Amino acid sequence: MSNSAQTLSGKRIESLLDDNSFVEVGSYVTARNTDFNMTAQETAADGVITGYGTIEGNLVYVYSQDASVMGGSIGEMHAKKISGIYKMAMKMGAPVIGLLDCSGLRLQEATDALDGFGQMYLEQTLASGVIPQICAVFGNCGGGMAVSSAIADFVFMAEDGKLFVNSPNALAGNDVSKCDTASAKFQSEEAGLVDMVGSEDEILGQIRTLVSILPANNEDDMSYDECEDDLNRVCADLAGWTGDTAKALAEISDNYFFMEVKKEYDPSMVTGFIRLNGTTVGCVANRTEIYNEENEKTEEFDAALSARGCEKAAEFVNFCNAFNIPLLTLVNVKGYKQCTCTEKKIAKAAGRLTYAFANADVAKVTVVIGEAFGSAYVTMNSKSIGADIVYAWPQAKIGMMDAQSAVKIMYSEEIEKSENAAALISEKAAEYEKLQSSAQAVQGYGRGNGDMVVNISVYVPKTLSQKEKKALEEMRVLQPVRRVLWKLRP
16 A cells, blocks of 8 residues: 555555455546646645455455545546546446545536546446445535435445535524534434444444445345354244344344344334345335333334335335345335325335335245235235245234224224124124234135235154243244245345
C-alpha cells in the first residue's frame, strides 16, 4: 500500500481486508483541474484510495474516501477512480465495498466533477444485480454521494455518521435541534436507507460477515460453507418464538446464525440471512413481538402488513432473486395495517411485494406459523403466486378471514334474531374453522390446486429418555425446511 495507508481511510481498508491482501490501484492519481484555488491544493490519490484484496479469501474491490483531502469531496479523477474499480469488479465478478467519508461534489471542478458523478452512477447501475454492492458511511455522506449509497445493495452507517441529500438545517421549518435527518437513527428507522448501525469496528466486522455468506456475483453458486450443525437437531425452544420470528429463524439456522438487515425499519417485518446445511438462505417473516437478549418482551405489533414492511421485504426479495439465494418465508398475518398513513401507500407497496415473490425464480419455501388470512397471505409468498412448497404448523389458520368475523357476516340475520347470539357465533365459528380455516381443511383446497400444507409426523424411538421424547414430540414443522431448501438450492 502507498503512503495513503497511513491515513484513516487506509487504516479502514487494512481493518476490513485479510492481512497483507490489499493491492492499491491509482495511488499516484491527483486532481487534474487547476482552476480557482486548486493549484495550491495537494490532492493525494485525489481523496480516495482504490484497489482490491480478500475477505476470508474472497476477492473484493474496495474504495475508501479520505476526508483529509478537500473534505473527501468528489472531483473528476476521484470519481473516475471509483468507476475504474467498478469496471474491474464487473470483469472479475467480485463485490464492491465503498467506505464513505465525503462532503459531496467538489465545487472547484464543477461540470467535470458532475460528469464524473454521472459516470460513477452509470457503473453502479450496470453492476446492480450482477455483483453485490456494499457501502459504509463513517463520516459525512452528503449530496450526490447519498444517492450513490442508495444504489448500493447494503448500507452500513457509523453511529456518529451523517447521511443526507439536503442537510437538516436546509429543510424548510427544520433545524438539527428539531430533527436530525442526517443521523444514523433517522436514516435507519425513518428513511429505511441504512441496513445496520454500529461502531466502526462493528461495521467492518459485519461487512466481513456479509461478504462471507453472499455469492460473489449473480452466476456464483459457491455461497455456502461446510455445515457443522446437525440437520435433524431438535429446536426445542421454537414454539416460544412464534411472535419474534427473528429468534425463530436463528433457532433453525446452522449454529444459530442469523444476520438481520434493516432491523430498525419497520420491525414488524423481518428480513435477513440464515444458513441451512451451509447454504445461504434469505428470509422474510411477519413479526408480532420483540424480545431482548434477556428474553423480555419489549414491543408488540399487529399481525398486519404495513407499507414500509412490504417495501422492505420487496427490496430484499429482489436482491435474493438476483443472486440466486433461496427464500424462506414465515407467515403470520391477518390483513393490512389500518391507518391513514399506511392507506396512502399500502396498495402499491403490497403490489410490489406480491410481484417480487411471484417474479422470483429461486427456490421458495413458505411456512404458515400462525394465521394467514386474505390477500395479505397471498402476498406473503403463498402457493398461488409461486411458492414451491408450503408448510403449516398444525394449529395454523388459513382462509379469507378469521372464523368469527366470517360468521358475523354470513349469519348476520340469524345472529340478530338469536336469543343467544354469542353461543350461535361460537358454534358457527367452530364449524367454519374446521371446514375452511384449519391447516388440514385447506390442504390442496380439496382440488389439488391450492397450497400444499404439510403436517410432519414424528417417529419417537423407544430407547429415548422421557425428556428426549418430549422434545421430539414438540418438534415443529420448521425442521424439514433445513433439508428442503438444501435440496432445492440452485
